[in-house]
Amino acid sequence: MELQKNLQRIILAELLVPLTLFIFGAYHGVLQVMYQSGVIRATSVAGIDYYQGLTAHGVINALVLTTFFAVALGYAVVSQELKSHVSIAGATLSLALMLLGAVMAAVMIFLGKASVLYTFYPPLMAHPLFYAGLVLFIVGSWVPMFTWIPVYLRWRKEHRGQKTPLGVVGIFATFIVWQMATLPVAFEVLVQLLPWSLGWTTGVNVMLSRTLFWFFGHPLVYFWLLPTYVLYYTMLPKLAGGKLFSDFAGRFTFMSLILLSCPLGLHHQFADPGISTTSKGIQGVLTMLVVIPSLLTAFTLAASLELAARQRGGKGLFGWWKKLPYFNPENWLFPYLFCGLVIFLFGGITGIVNASYSMNNVVHNTAWVPAHFHLTVGGPVFLGILGGSLFLITGLLKKPVVSGTMALIVPYMWTVGTFVFSSGFFLGGLRGEPRRTNLGLTYMNPASPSYRPDWWMATHMGLVGGCIMGLAVLLYFIVLIRSLTAAPDAARAQVPFLLPMSEPYHDEDIFAVRNFTPWVVAAVLLCVAAYYAPFRNIVKNGITTAPGFRPDSPAPIDTVHRKA
Ligand code: HAS
Numbered sequence: 001m002e003l004q005k006n007l008q009r010i011i012l013a014e015l016l017v018p019l020t021l022f023i024f025g026a027y028h029g030v031l032q033v034m035y036q037s038g039v040i041r042a043t044s045v046a047g048i049d050y051y052q053g054l055t056a057h058g059v060i061n062a063l064v065l066t067t068f069f070a071v072a073l074g075y076a077v078v079s080q081e082l083k084s085h086v087s088i089a090g091a092t093l094s095l096a097l098m099l100l101g102a103v104m105a106a107v108m109i110f111l112g113k114a115s116v117l118y119t120f121y122p123p124l125m126a127h128p129l130f131y132a133g134l135v136l137f138i139v140g141s142w143v144p145m146f147t148w149i150p151v152y153l154r155w156r157k158e159h160r161g162q163k164t165p166l167g168v169v170g171i172f173a174t175f176i177v178w179q180m181a182t183l184p185v186a187f188e189v190l191v192q193l194l195p196w197s198l199g200w201t202t203g204v205n206v207m208l209s210r211t212l213f214w215f216f217g218h219p220l221v222y223f224w225l226l227p228t229y230v231l232y233y234t235m236l237p238k239l240a241g242g243k244l245f246s247d248f249a250g251r252f253t254f255m256s257l258i259l260l261s262c263p264l265g266l267h268h269q270f271a272d273p274g275i276s277t278t279s280k281g282i283q284g285v286l287t288m289l290v291v292i293p294s295l296l297t298a299f300t301l302a303a304s305l306e307l308a309a310r311q312r313g314g315k316g317l318f319g320w321w322k323k324l325p326y327f328n329p330e331n332w333l334f335p336y337l338f339c340g341l342v343i344f345l346f347g348g349i350t351g352i353v354n355a356s357y358s359m360n361n362v363v364h365n366t367a368w369v370p371a372h373f374h375l376t377v378g379g380p381v382f383l384g385i386l387g388g389s390l391f392l393i394t395g396l397l398k399k400p401v402v403s404g405t406m407a408l409i410v411p412y413m414w415t416v417g418t419f420v421f422s423s424g425f426f427l428g429g430l431r432g433e434p435r436r437t438n439l440g441l442t443y444m445n446p447a448s449p450s451y452r453p454d455w456w457m458a459t460h461m462g463l464v465g466g467c468i469m470g471l472a473v474l475l476y477f478i479v480l481i482r483s484l485t486a487a488p489d490a491a492r493a494q495v496p497f498l499l500p501m502s503e504p505y506h507d508e509d510i511f512a513v514r515n516f517t518p519w520v521v522a523a524v525l526l527c528v529a530a531y532y533a534p535f536r537n538i539v540k541n542g543i544t545t546a547p548g549f550r551p552d553s554p555a556p557i558d559t560v561h562r563k564a
């Protein structure tokens with residue numbers, strides 16, 4: 001069944017608008033490695049200062065692009081797999097709120113009134129319109145799931161006894177995690193940050209907002225990852241020419257990510273005061289548990305790839321790897337997903353390093369952390385979004401991908417870029433190179449007393465890697481624009497556009513993963529158990545509240561205003 005025409009237009013807007021914003025996000029990424037390596041020794045470039053650019057980079061790439069893609073993919077999968085029409089009014093409302101919110105936040109960033117980075121930690125303070133924009137954006141992203149629920153319930157009634165299609169399980173898992181994650185951040189923004197930035201309160205409890213943020217911030221990373229897992233479990237085996245090794249593995253992964261995504265945010269706060277080591281220890285252990293679904297994914301996808309390669313004549317213990325379609329321009333989407341997997345292997349291993357309480361002390365707040373997340377959100381997630389968007393856009397518009405070979409080069413170039421970039425950042429991080437710092441002014445400036453020549457190699461590897469990543473993005477946009485301007489393909493116009501869905505090789509029917517409810521209830525209980533003590537302590541200890549600051553001044557914002 002072809003997607004509703006109006007829905008197709010909405011999906012296209014949800015993909016094309018953030019991709020357009022992403023041009024600025026990517027440009028500021030390249031500028032970051034230039035500041036970092038001392039190629040730029042200034043506070044700003046073209047009127048945009050360091051923290052403003054870093055905020056644009058983080059907010060556009062990590063929040064806006066990812067959320068729009070999750071919503072767009074969600075609509076495509078739910079509608080296609082349940083063979084049902086979805087509410088166009090709901091989809092339009094969601095798009096309008098998200099667009100308005102994203103534009104408000106972006107305008108405030110580019111006006112220099114919201115240089116608070118993507119974590120918007122207080123006491124850095126942004127303009128109220130930035131926070132209002134975030135609220136609208138989040139509320140807009142809540143709408144789709146509530147419009148899918150009745151469609152799903154109807155489907156279940158009409159298909160009693162049938163398993164929910166795996167892609168739909170993945171999409172619901174994504175948005176259940178999002179719903180649980182965004183409630184605490186909505187509280188943070190609405191109750192703490194917005195009134196504070198409007199001048200209605202004099203200060204903010206920084207520990208409370210950091211903890212609320214990370215209650216959101218950790219599941220946020222699985223919200224980024226889950227749509228990519230949907231692509232991996234449903235499409236990758238078919239693109240490889242085979243079947244999904246185990247249907248149960250996919251369902252278990254999605255359900256266990258509902259259970260385990262939220263109660264672990266404290267592993268971002270191992271170094272924070274005011275939270276007991278017991279709470280940090282408990283959430284550290286839970287962090288190790290959340291690795292299990294990803295390890296299961298690694299083995300299941302490797303088995304699915306092996307199955308496909310052997311069907312293509314692959315032989316031997318390792319010889320079968322040679323038979324996968326790495327360089328087929330007709331099948332250009334395969335390397336986007338495959339390269340993401342290869343990158344994620346290293347992103348995952350370094351995540352386990354971060355999660356180890358003692359080792360975290362060595363790497364926390366150093367360049368190691370951006371190295372880790374460019375191999376996770378910047379690896380599988382980003383390549384999934386690039387490949388998935390190009391596939392959806394050209395598929396819905398019935399246009400050919402011009403050219404398949406160039407589209408094919410992008411993921412390989414990106415992979416080389418991220419590995420070089422991250423190796424440099426890992427190296428620098430282990431030598432104490434800080435993150436979120438304009439090194440060009442100090443540590444990478446020979447004229448500065450703080451000059452660190454021993455960081456030269458690390459920061460310049462970051463520079464080379466970052467520029468290769470920038471080139472890959474440029475190539476991607478050439479392909480996208482050429483494809484958008486090409487004439488529709490007559491052959492494609494004859495058939496409805498469908499996402500390729502893999503069949504299972506082992507189609508287990510296991511009761512425990514049939515129903516969302518027990519997983520959601522268990523997830524809520526686990527969150528209460530993991531977060532009750534830290535929140536009680538933060539509130540009970542009555543930590544002094546802080547006034548607002550901007551990154552360019554040590555004086556609180558109120559004092560600056562009074563002087564002015
Ligand atoms: Fe993380 C910090 C721990 C996963 C993103 N993480 C971050 C930040 C971001 C981020 C953005 O415990 C920085 C936040 C900030 O601004 O401060 N992370 C983990 C752990 C995992 C993990 C244990 N992170 C992710 C994912 C992200 C992401 C996924 C985005 C999508 N992370 C941390 C910790 C910190 C942290 C601490 C705080 C650090 C600090 O001090 O600030 C795990 O979920 C990872 C499990 C994954 C695996 C990999 C499975 C491998 C697969 C590939 C198989 C490959 C195949 C092909 C089959 C175990 C599925 C192979 C073929 C070949 C030929 C090789």
